[in-house]
Amino acid sequence: MWVDQTLQEGLRRSSSRENLIRVLQLLESLPVRVIDSKVTDWEKCDLPRINTSLKKRIRGRINGTVEEVELAYKLGFEKIIVDCQPQLGQGIVSQVCSALFAAQMRQMNIGICIENASQFSIDEIAFLWRDIPIDRIETLAYGDKDSLLDPLKTSQIMILLKQKIPVPLEFHGHNAYGLATANSLAAYQVGVKHIATAVAGLGLNGHAALEELMMARKRLLGEGMMDTSQLALICSQILSMLELTVPKAKAIIGQDIFSHESGIHVDGVVKNPLLYEAFSPEEVGLVRRLVVGKHSGTASIHAKFRNWNIHLSQEEGNTLLKQVRKLAVEQKKQVDDLVLFDLYQSIKSSVPQRNSSCSS
Amino acid sequence: MYARTIEIVDTTLRDGEQSPGTVFSAQDKLNIATALDRAGVTWIEAGVPIMGEEEQEAMKMILSAGLKAKIIAWNRALKNDILSSVSCGFSHLHISVPVSDFHIEQKLKKSREWVLENLRKSISLAQSFGCTVSVGAEDASRGDREYFLEIADMAAELGAVRIRYADTVGCLNPLAVHSIFQELIPRCPLPIEVHMHNDFGLANANTLVALAAGAELASTTVGGIGERAGNAALEEVVTAWQVVYGMKCHVNRNDFLHLSHLVMQAGSKEVFDYKPIIGNAFTADNTNKIA
Helix, strand or coil: CEEECHHHHHHHCCCCHHHHHHHHHHHCCCCEEEEEEEHHHHHHCCCCCCCHHHHCCEEEEECCCHHHHHHHHHHCCCEEEEEECCCCCCCCCHHHHHHHHHHHHCCCEEEEEECCHHHCCHHHHHHHHHHCCCCCCCEEEEECCCCCCCHHHHHHHHHHHHHHCCCCEEEECCCCCCCHHHHHHHHHHCCCCEEEEEHHHCCCCCCEEHHHHHHHHHHHCCCCCCCCCCHHHHHHHHHHHCCCCCCCCCCCCCCCCCEECCHHHHHHHHHCHHHCCCCCHHHHCCCCEECECCCCCHHHHHHHHHHCCCCCCHHHHHHHHHHHHHHHHHHCCCECHHHHHHHHHHHHHHHHHHHHHHHC | CCCCECEEEECHHHHHCCCCCCCCCHHHHHHHHHHHHHHCCCEEEEECHHHCHHHHHHHHHHHCCCCCCEEEEEEECCHHHHHHHHHHCCCEEEEEEECCHHHHHHHHCCCHHHHHHHHHHHHHHHHHCCCEEEEEEECHHHCCHHHHHHHHHHHHHHCCCEEEEEECCCCCCHHHHHHHHHHHHHHCCCCEEEEEECCCCCHHHHHHHHHHCCCCEEEEEHHHCCCCCCECEHHHHHHHHHHCCCCECCCCHHHHHHHHHHHHHHCCCCCCCCCCCCCHHHCHHHHHHHC
């Protein structure tokens, strides 16, 4: 169902051979049925010949030439997808037709991707479809190369296109304007079951983020109860193989998305986490943290000390809160647990001192 | 086609700063507010005065900077929140109440009637100081639509200028937003501002779909910084509204890189290479370099 574009971005970034092989292994733990790779990049990075276990999952992207089809054959690719960018009114160019014939001769599993499909009307796409010179096409991928679509338009186009095209559709969105996940989800909701995705939305002009679509499908559409408890870990391992770090606030997989600081949120989360969380951290393998800082309220302070089995009086809580806010502003960051505890100890020790000075 | 104009209510300084561990100094806040104003943002949600002296000092600096943008203070429907904001010198107050039964019962441990009454008192109190009030409906996406409209009706009657629809835990999807706003827009007596969170990576899309359905203002933050996975990003909403939807918003897109540097530096944050508009992979030079 999800068609991976993460490996291809690794190839494009010229990641090392070892790292790319590790990415391939890690992708096995994610629900991606197909992994795309440009056959020329596969060869350039000296990745191994496609063995039987990879044959079913790897799909070679072909830039519409016979030479690349022959290269794919030589490297052992069984599945290919032929990329093309037709011009308005010109149909499928002869070079692409030759590539398709060559692939048919080699009895490959063939898909075709119209990378700039969103530039055309439904009728023009249907016309292009009729122009394809071979019979056995397994998939038509609809590309939104220039990120022209919005979610509503995507759903309308996909509904109409499904009626015109007799083979399974695939949606290949891009993220120049931050709409790739939304457009892909909309396509999925109207019945397009093959969607191009990349971990964290990587790619030239970006892609729909795999982890976002997986969790949107599970949580927003209520489909499938698959185990996602390793999701954050696997995604971060894949990114590190590409010498990238998952942003702390990245939806679904960021380290900080279950850190709560503001008074009103912490007060809520202590009462019931679902008040301010769309799903629980355990579900994606992350942890909840209560952060104490400028935006804290007394509820945060009391919750922290309750965890340490210390009962704070109302007055102690208020005094600490004032100090925490002041310190957070001074140091321009949160107040760590150890520092918070030091603050507490210094209030504790200052109280008897004051008493003793009074009595003397 | 008629190109509708929407307005931005930027909350980088309020919800953006609430992203965990983030603190803007008073000077940072002033710099960011000034840059937002220059970019053409018309409403700036500057902060929460009840938080304390440090915040109040920053608020006063922004209020006295002579910006064209209108500066808003965020408040709960509490007397002391409102008094703090008034004493800072604010004349635009945002007053937020939870509107889902889940939040009303489990967080406030009150009733719908109590929330309505409390909001009524708070609006009147703010207005007694001559303030303009906008109302926030927290957790609206998990609440009853009729109750949201009831809040809007009362707020309109009292003279509030708009109502914010908040998807507090980011649980909406674009097609759902479309059908919700198709229903809400004709029935809501006030202009709607949308405030969407990014828990499933859909904040930007949900915002745009609501705008296309008739919402008039978008609540955004620079770089999408905010609670948990953040908010709809200013630069994505404005760019997509102009380029993808072909509509209008009088914010200058040339200012986004500068704004992003300013905010990320002040908040000690980094921009992900693959963040649309402002990420390295999306700025033209680098795209060519990588490709």
